[in-house]
Each structure stands twice: as structure tokens, then as C-alpha cells.
Amino acid sequence: MRRILKLLVAAAVIGVAVGLWLTAPDRVAPERFASLSGDVAAGEKVFTASGCASCHHVPGAEDKLILAGGMAFPSDFGTFYAPNISPDPSAGIGDWKVIDLANAVMKGVSPKGQHYYPAFPYNAYNKMTDQDVADLFAYLQSLPADATPSKPHDVGFPFNIRRSLGGWKLLFFSDDYVMDVPADLERGRYLVEAQAHCAECHTPRNALGGLDTSRWMAGAPNPSGKGTIPALTPDKLTWSAEDVAYYLESGFTPEYDSVGGHMAEVVDNFAHLSAEDRAAVAAYVKALPAPKADTSGSSSY
Amino acid sequence: MKKSFATVAVLATLATTAMAEVPQAVKARQGQFNIMALNLGILGGMAKGQVEYNAEAAQAAADSLVAVSMIHQTALWPEGTDADSIEGTRALPAIWANIDDVVAKWGAFGEAAKAMQAAAGQGQDQIGPNMGAIGGSCKGCHDTYRAPQ
Numbered sequence: 001m002r003r004i005l006k007l008l009v010a011a012a013v014i015g016v017a018v019g020l021w022l023t024a025p026d027r028v029a030p031e032r033f034a035s036l037s038g039d040v041a042a043g044e045k046v047f048t049a050s051g052c053a054s055c056h057h058v059p060g061a062e063d064k065l066i067l068a069g070g071m072a073f074p075s076d077f078g079t080f081y082a083p084n085i086s087p088d089p090s091a092g093i094g095d096w097k098v099i100d101l102a103n104a105v106m107k108g109v110s111p112k113g114q115h116y117y118p119a120f121p122y123n124a125y126n127k128m129t130d131q132d133v134a135d136l137f138a139y140l141q142s143l144p145a146d147a148t149p150s151k152p153h154d155v156g157f158p159f160n161i162r163r164s165l166g167g168w169k170l171l172f173f174s175d176d177y178v179m180d181v182p183a184d185l186e187r188g189r190y191l192v193e194a195q196a197h198c199a200e201c202h203t204p205r206n207a208l209g210g211l212d213t214s215r216w217m218a219g220a221p222n223p224s225g226k227g228t229i230p231a232l233t234p235d236k237l238t239w240s241a242e243d244v245a246y247y248l249e250s251g252f253t254p255e256y257d258s259v260g261g262h263m264a265e266v267v268d269n270f271a272h273l274s275a276e277d278r279a280a281v282a283a284y285v286k287a288l289p290a291p292k293a294d295t296s297g298s299s300s301y
Numbered sequence: 302m303k304k305s306f307a308t309v310a311v312l313a314t315l316a317t318t319a320m321a322e323v324p325q326a327v328k329a330r331q332g333q334f335n336i337m338a339l340n341l342g343i344l345g346g347m348a349k350g351q352v353e354y355n356a357e358a359a360q361a362a363a364d365s366l367v368a369v370s371m372i373h374q375t376a377l378w379p380e381g382t383d384a385d386s387i388e389g390t391r392a393l394p395a396i397w398a399n400i401d402d403v404v405a406k407w408g409a410f411g412e413a414a415k416a417m418q419a420a421a422g423q424g425q426d427q428i429g430p431n432m433g434a435i436g437g438s439c440k441g442c443h444d445t446y447r448a449p450q
Contacts, residue, residue, distance in 0.1 A: 225448065226384045226393075226449070227448040230450065250432065250433065250436045251437075255342065256338040256339070256342040257338050258338075258436055258439030259439075259440055259444075260443025260444055260446075260449065261447065261449050262444075264441075264444030265444070267440065
């Protein structure tokens with residue numbers, strides 16, 4: 001069954017890829033960044049909220065700011081490895097310009113014009129402001145360089161053809177926000193949807209690996225094995241906003257269990273942000289609607 | 302300590318593999334973690350000001366944390382009681398592949414609990430900073446060794 005599903009998915013991806021052969025990568029207009037200058041301290045906040053180190057640090061290393069990559073991301077399509085994004089000019093991104101980083105995080109496109117895989121959550125980062133990306137660039141350049149080469153991905157045909165991602169992007173790439181919110185929730189939405197990419201883990205995916213926005217934050221199978229990633233929607237999560245903010249700060253649930261798994265890295269990051277930002281995220285979480293009934297019968301729970 | 306951990310682990314394997322129910326060792330270790338959470342709840346409630354500070358109750362909670370930290374862990378972690386082998390546990394197999402690291406992380410919890418023990422009776426404002434350190438020790442083990450629910 002699973003095999004058939006995979007073949008169908010493969011066929012669909014090829015179909016989309018061939019049908020949309022003209023899906024050339026879209027780029028950021030360079031003028032947007034010409035007059036912006038980046039601020040290292042502000043960039044550190046963007047970096048922390050966005051969880052860049054959580055994926056790009058060396059697995060098991062003490063120093064999480066050496067972004068030499070190597071962490072594995074298993075998926076239905078194969079295993080991806082986070083690349084080296086330290087400022088080393090050959091192994092990392094030391095020779096990049098701010099516009100290269102903008103194209104990577106906001107368009108999912110490499111300096112050579114290839115599509116990145118969405119395991120790199122650019123479908124969230126594409127909502128970031130230009131200034132935040134400029135600040136982020138300044139901060140990344142201030143980190144230590146490391147010459148360890150990036151590990152190649154372990155993905156089979158047809159997913160190893162980056163061109164076929166053009167089809168995926170046409171289906172799922174969107175820099176529109178998922179949730180409509182009043183003005184006082186905009187900061188929370190920015191943190192959740194544009195930076196902290198909470199939905200990448202907490203939202204189930206459809207057969208093509210796109211987030212099922214009709215079940216936004218409704219919980220999902222754990223991609224790296226046992227268990228499920230819990231729902232944040234009000235039908236399941238009964239915590240108060242204060243509980244959510246305290247969890248993001250301390251890792252403690254209302255029952256004083258303590259956070260685990262990949263969420264521990266999210267908490268490590270949010271513990272370093274301001275109380276206002278944690279409260280803003282909590283307010284967004286509390287505003288989530290209950291999900292629509294699951295009719296897909298696919299990978300969602 | 303480490304050595305006995307390993308020997309008993311081997312012996313206990315023999316005892317548990319035949320059982321279909323959640324092994325007693327698993328229930329026991331989950332119980333110990335729940336005792337920790339319960340006592341942290343008492344301290345956390347006081348730190349946040351949701352519960353009025355009471356030096357005696359705070360001290361008792363901190364003492365209990367230290368007491369749990371002194372339970373010998375050997376008998377609680379028989380081999381074959383990981384989440385890949387049986388139902389009813391979230392303990393990842395990586396625990397048994399990295400016993401030294403797990404023992405060190407358990408030790409870090411013990412240290413943090415002792416610091417709380419020294420502070421908890423001294424005033425409401427002494428609890429908060431120690432909550433952070435204890436929480437860090439829980440998180441530092443759960444991040445690699447416990448699966449989500």
C-alpha cells in the first residue's frame with residue numbers, strides 16, 4: 001500500500017515537473033537589498049527565533065554556533081542533511097552576498113539558480129521582512145567558519161532532480177499567512193509563521209509533502225520515528241496562554257513534565273527571546289481554530 | 302555504579318522479554334519521574350506566586366527531589382524495555398547505547414536537585430533561579446532519550 005502510494009507520488013511529481021517544465025526559479029529583486037545594512041545584534045534575534053542553529057549545528061556538538069551542518073532529516077522521500085552554512089568561503093556560505101541569502105531563505109533558490117528542498121523551511125521564512133534577512137546575514141557572517149564539507153543528501157529518483165521541485169513549489173510555495181489575525185496578534189503570527197516555523201512539525205502533511213493547511217497545527221506523526229507531535233489546536237491543547245509562554249521559557253508543562261525531542265531546541269531558543277515575544281507566540285497559539293475533520297485518510301492523524 | 306547498571310541490565314533482560322504487560326521496571330521509572338514532576342509543581346507554583354510560599358513545604362519538595370535522585374537506577378532500566386521493543390514506554394533505544402551519557406545526565410539532575418535543596422527553604426525568590434537549572438537537566442535528557450507521546 002505504502003509502496004503504491006510512493007509510486008503514485010513519484011508519478012505525480014514527475015507529471016507536475018514535466019507539465020510545468022517552465023517553472024524557472026523565481027528570485028528576489030536585488031534593488032530591495034541594495035540600500036539595507038544589517039545589524040548583528042538584531043540578526044541574532046532573528047536567527048534564534050528562526051531556529052537556524054537547531055538544524056545547522058553539528059549533531060552532538062557543544063558549540064551550537066558552529067554551523068557546519070550534518071544533521072539528518074528523514075522523510076518519505078529520503079534523508080536530507082543540513083549543509084554547512086558557516087562563513088567558510090568554500091565549505092560554507094562565506095562568499096555569499098546578502099542577496100544570495102535572501103534568495104535562499106525567501107525563495108528557496110541557490111546562488112546557481114537551483115531549487116532547495118523544502119526540508120529547509122523557506123516556505124515559512126519567505127514571509128520575513130527584508131530588514132530581518134539583512135540583519136540575519138550580518139549575524140551569520142559574524143559566526144566562526146568551519147571547513148567541514150556538506151554531506152550529500154540520500155534521496156532517490158525522482159526526488160533527486162531539483163528541477164522537479166519547481167512543481168512542488170508551484171503547488172505549495174506561498175508567502176501568504178495561513179491565519180487571519182487582528183493587529184494585536186501580528187507579532188505572534190510573524191514569529192510563528194515566518195520565523196519559528198512551528199507548523200513544519202505540528203501540522204500534518206499531504207501525500208506530496210506539503211503542509212495540510214486545513215489541519216493547521218492539528219498534530220502530526222513524528223517524522224523521525226516513534227510517537228506523534230502533539231496538536232496545538234484548542235480541541236486538544238487546553239493550556240492557558242501563560243502555560244504556553246512558561247513552557248517556551250522553562251520547558252515545563254502545566255503538570256511539570258519537561259519538554260523533550262526536537263521541541264527542546266525550540267525551548268532553548270525561545271528561552272533567549274523576550275517575555276513579550278513568548279507571550280505573543282502564546283497568544284497566537286490560543287487563537288488557533290479547531291481543525292476541520294480529517295477526511296484525507298492519508299498521513300495525518 | 303556504571304558496572305552494576307550493565308550487569309543487572311543483562312540479567313533483567315531475561316526476566317522481562319516474556320511479559321506482554323508493561324514491565325514493572327518501566328512502571329517504576331515512570332513513577333519516579335512523576336514524583337519528580339509533582340514536587341517540581343509545588344516549587345514552581347510558589348516560584349510563580351500562584352501558591353503562597355511556605356518554607357517547610359518548599360523544603361520538603363526539594364528534599365524529595367534529592368531523595369529520588371538517589372534511587373539506584375540500575376533496576377529501572379532493564380535491556381529490552383525501549384520504545385522499539387515494547388509498548389508503554391517512551392524510552393529511546395539510544396539510552397542503552399549511551400549509558401555513560403545517560404548516567405551523567407541523571408547525575409546533573411541530582412546536582413541541580415541538591416542546589417534546590419540548599420535554597421528552597423531560604424525564601425520565595427530563591428526558588429526561581431533553581432527551577433531553571435533543574436528544568437535544564439530534565440530537558441537535557443528528554444531531548445535525546447525520550448520519544449514524543
